[in-house]
Amino acid sequence: MKPKNLNKIIKKIFVNLGLSSSHASIVSAAIVEAELVGASSHGLSRVNMYCNRIKKKLINPRPKIKIKNISQSIALVDANNSIGFVAADIAIKKAIKNAKKTGIGLIAVKNSGHYGLSGYYAEKAVKKNLIVMCFTNAPPAIAPYGAKKSLFGTNPICFGTTTSSKVPFILDTSVSVINRGKIRVAAKLRNKIPQNVALDKFGKPTTDPKKALEGVQLPIAGFKGSGLAWMVDILSGVITGGNHGGKAKDPFDDFSGPLNIGHLFITIKPNLFINNYNQRIKENIKRIKKLPKIKGVKEILYPGQNKYKKYKQSLGKNIKIPDKILKELKKLY
Numbered sequence: 001m002k003p004k005n006l007n008k009i010i011k012k013i014f015v016n017l018g019l020s021s022s023h024a025s026i027v028s029a030a031i032v033e034a035e036l037v038g039a040s041s042h043g044l045s046r047v048n049m050y051c052n053r054i055k056k057k058l059i060n061p062r063p064k065i066k067i068k069n070i071s072q073s074i075a076l077v078d079a080n081n082s083i084g085f086v087a088a089d090i091a092i093k094k095a096i097k098n099a100k101k102t103g104i105g106l107i108a109v110k111n112s113g114h115y116g117l118s119g120y121y122a123e124k125a126v127k128k129n130l131i132v133m134c135f136t137n138a139p140p141a142i143a144p145y146g147a148k149k150s151l152f153g154t155n156p157i158c159f160g161t162t163t164s165s166k167v168p169f170i171l172d173t174s175v176s177v178i179n180r181g182k183i184r185v186a187a188k189l190r191n192k193i194p195q196n197v198a199l200d201k202f203g204k205p206t207t208d209p210k211k212a213l214e215g216v217q218l219p220i221a222g223f224k225g226s227g228l229a230w231m232v233d234i235l236s237g238v239i240t241g242g243n244h245g246g247k248a249k250d251p252f253d254d255f256s257g258p259l260n261i262g263h264l265f266i267t268i269k270p271n272l273f274i275n276n277y278n279q280r281i282k283e284n285i286k287r288i289k290k291l292p293k294i295k296g297v298k299e300i301l302y303p304g305q306n307k308y309k310k311y312k313q314s315l316g317k318n319i320k321i322p323d324k325i326l327k328e329l330k331k332l333y
């Protein structure tokens with residue numbers, strides 16, 4: 001299906017569930033973009049879940065979002081259980097505005113929900129010539145190092161900067177070996193998952209996505225990944241007033257309450273300490289790209305280059321929708 005048509009369909013699905021036209025547009029744009037950058041784990045495969053949560057009154061379709069200005073740079077957004085995309089959209093726009101004004105923007109969000117891809121918001125700031133960091137916590141998926149039970153989410157870490165070329169540098173990575181969405185999609189489409197990414201509930205390695213969802217996902221780099229997941233939980237949950245320490249509910253399986261998770265957006269003007277950032281970042285990337293390459297590697301890529309390429313290739317083409325997900329969308333439309 002053409003991205004433009006898909007956008008209209010997704011928008012209508014959310015308007016039918018009570019979202020305002022502008023909020024539904026924010027949601028559909030983020031979902032379609034996830035498909036365009038090849039992150040289908042955070043695209044159409046989640047529409048049914050968001051809709052279920054709206055129907056069960058766990059996502060507020062008409063939130064009264066409050067912004068508390070703490071200084072010219074800092075603000076706290078109370079999302080009032082909006083769908084995460086809407087709260088994140090407001091917060092990143094505010095972070096951009098504050099950084100432009102003062103040099104730095106620091107926006108915390110509480111009482112929010114799953115907002116999709118961190119890189120989607122980072123790109124908005126990078127397009128305005130800012131450096132950006134985005135954090136969000138997520139429901140339990142990873143066991144803290146040494147623990148038997150999962151508690152941390154796959155808690156993505158995202159850093160973006162302008163590069164002085166049109167391709168932004170965006171490192172946007174979950175702290176699990178693969179993101180949970182990929183495991184969910186594999187379970188839905190009855191595919192296997194790679195080895196060494198998850199353990200079943202008895203602690204045995206598994207390639208069965210259903211068993212992996214009942215068990216634990218493995219963090220990147222052992223205790224280091226577990227530490228990063230913990231850091232993101234503190235930055236997104238503890239500091240913002242959002243849920244933390246394993247209290248965020250699983251959006252797919254747990255309908256006992258809203259997610260109430262938190263996000264944190266930090267935006268920085270690149271020329272705060274020097275006046276030639278563009279030149280310096282260009283030189284930095286050039287030096288790294290010029291390094292001798294290992295066998296089989298044609299080009300040393302910087303983070304975000306792969307997604308940008310995928311996005312360019314996808315534009316104007318039809319988005320492929322697996323039958324199972326198409327059936328779900330037809331029921332919702």
Ligand SMILES: NC(=O)c1ccc[n+]([C@@H]2O[C@H](COP(=O)([O-])OP(=O)(O)OC[C@H]3O[C@@H](n4cnc5c(N)ncnc54)[C@H](O)[C@@H]3O)[C@@H](O)[C@H]2O)c1
Nearest residue numbers: 116117118138154156170171172173174179301302303304
């Ligand atoms: N909202 C949530 O709760 C939540 C939770 C987890 C993940 N996510 C999102 O899921 C998305 C996917 O996460 P992921 O961990 O699967 O990311 P990924 O493994 O696809 O990519 C991680 C990073 O590595 C970079 N990269 C990939 N190949 C590269 C190469 N050859 N050279 C250099 N850099 C390269 C990518 O550009 C990206 O920045 C992210 O956008 C993340 O924000 C969201």
